[in-house]
Amino acid sequence: MNGGTRRWGWGGGRAEHLRADAQAARDAAAAAFYELDTAQRDLRISIETITAVDSSPAGRKAAADFADFGRRIDAVSHDYISTVDAHELDRDDLDASAATRARAELDRARQDLERVKGELDRFAQSLGPLLTRAENQLSRLAPAVERARQGLLAASNALDAVRGQGLKADDLAARLAALSPELTKLNEGAGAHGVQETLKRADRVAREAEAIRADAEGLPQKAAEIDKRLASLRTRTEALQTRAGQVEPVLSELRRRFSIACWQDLQDVPRQAERSARQADEKLREARAARDEQRWADATSLLSTVRALLNTTDEAVKAAGERLQRLNEVSFDHSKEVERTRFAIRDAQRLAMAGRSTPDPRHAGPLDNAVERVDRAVASLTGRHPDYWHLLSELDAVRETVQQVVERIRQERAQGR
Structure with missing residues (x-):
């Protein structure tokens, strides 16, 4: 054998097998590296989707955890690349020990890559709810x-x-x-x-x-409605001006036929009605100008002011006429109003006694007082010009009190008390 040590080559089957095993380990590590790199790139898209939408603590934690994975992936990838660079498996003079060592190191690199890939996959799965919400928003x-x-x-x-x-x-x-x-x-x-x-x-x-x-x-409908309100309130204003002029004759008759207590609170109605009608007319002109200038909000506000003025004045004018009518009726025969009030009291007393042997003092007291108030009101009709308005006011107040007692009784019974 030439008298020296013979160099070990790759002629045998075992040697070729070791080289093939090392190369297979290299290919497997390369596949693991590629899969990890692909998974990282895919997951980066998901993380970018989440961070673009979700600024919550969970979203920020996902980004931080992915950054940590990036550092770990860089580390195992660096180890893998260094291992591949350290072993030239295609060299003709690669010996058996180098092939064996290369295979072992490449297997470890592959295992590290696969381990991190598995952890990355589990992390990706945990991001499912966050990613779904982010994708929905996008x-x-x-x-x-x-x-x-x-x-x-x-x-x-x-x-x-x-x-x-x-x-x-x-x-x-x-x-x-x-x-x-x-x-x-x-x-x-x-x-x-x-x-x-x-x-x-x-x-x-x-x-x-x-x-x-x-x-x-x-807007066209609003303009039409304002035009309609302008016309309607103009008609009401003119009618009120006419009715306001009729208040003074009503007051004259009240003064002539009834005591001062029956009409003194109406003394200012003619002047108030005239002033309100004048103000309404002025506001109507302003509203018309606002409408012509298409200042819709101003026109609407002014028309509301006009309506309020007319309503208040209309009530005052109406009150004067109704006062004369009621006083005429009661001065002719006050017994109807009195009897109507007494009937209301008796009806309430029957309700208070229903199912009881004695009335509840909370109900009997106000009703007994109501009877006395009616008697006193009737007795106050003395002199040449009795105060019929006091009678009517008192009877109205008594009927209101009686109605309150009735409502209280019904409410208590509905509650089982």
Whole structure:
């Protein structure tokens, strides 16, 4: 054998087997490395989806945990690459010990890669709920932005339509113009302003645009309603002016036929009615001017003021006429009013005694007092000009008190007391 040590080569089957095993270990490690790298890249997309939408503690923790995984993946990947670089398995002079060592180290590198891959897979599975919520929000983004854009277009078209009818709608135009910066931000996208903020902005713009559209489409009807109210309140004002002029003759008859106590609280009604009618007429002119200038809110407010003035004055004028009518009736025969009141008292007394041998003092006291008040009121009708208004006022008050007692009795019995 040439007298020296013979070099061990790869001629034998076992040697070739060791090389093949090492190369297979290298291929398996390469596959594990590729799978880990692919899983990391896929999961990075999921993490970016979550962090784009979810700023909650859970979302921040997911990002931090993924960053930690990144450092661990870098470490095992570095070890793998270093191991591959350390062993040239295709060399002709690779000896058996080198092949065996290479296989062992490559197996360890593969196992480390697979272990981290398994942990990464479990981490990815744990992100399922967060990812689902994030994807749902992202799926809303484009439709929400499109709704906002379409809403703005519809509002603009509605404004153009009412302007074509001669209505200015300047306030609506100003509201629409105020949304222009918001549209600019929507066009800049979620990348510039965040998904959550963009969703909120899109929803806000859509709501405001819809409100502008609805207000614009309702403007012709609003104008017609204001015109109708102007005409109606003008008619009421003219009628009230006529009726206000009839109060003084009513007061003259009250003064002539009844005591001062029967009419003194009505002394200012003519002057108040005249002043209110004049104020109503003035506010109507202002409302007409506001309507002509298309200041709809001002016109509506002024018309409400006119209605309030007319209602108050109408009640005062009506009260004077009703006072004369009631006094005429009671002065002719006060027994009807008195008997109506006494009947109400007796009816309440029967209710109070129903199912009882003695009345409840809480009910009997007010009813007994009511009887006495009626007697005193009737007895007060003395002199040439009796105070019939005091009689009527007292009888009204007695009937109100009696009704309160009746309601209290019914309520207590309904509660089983």
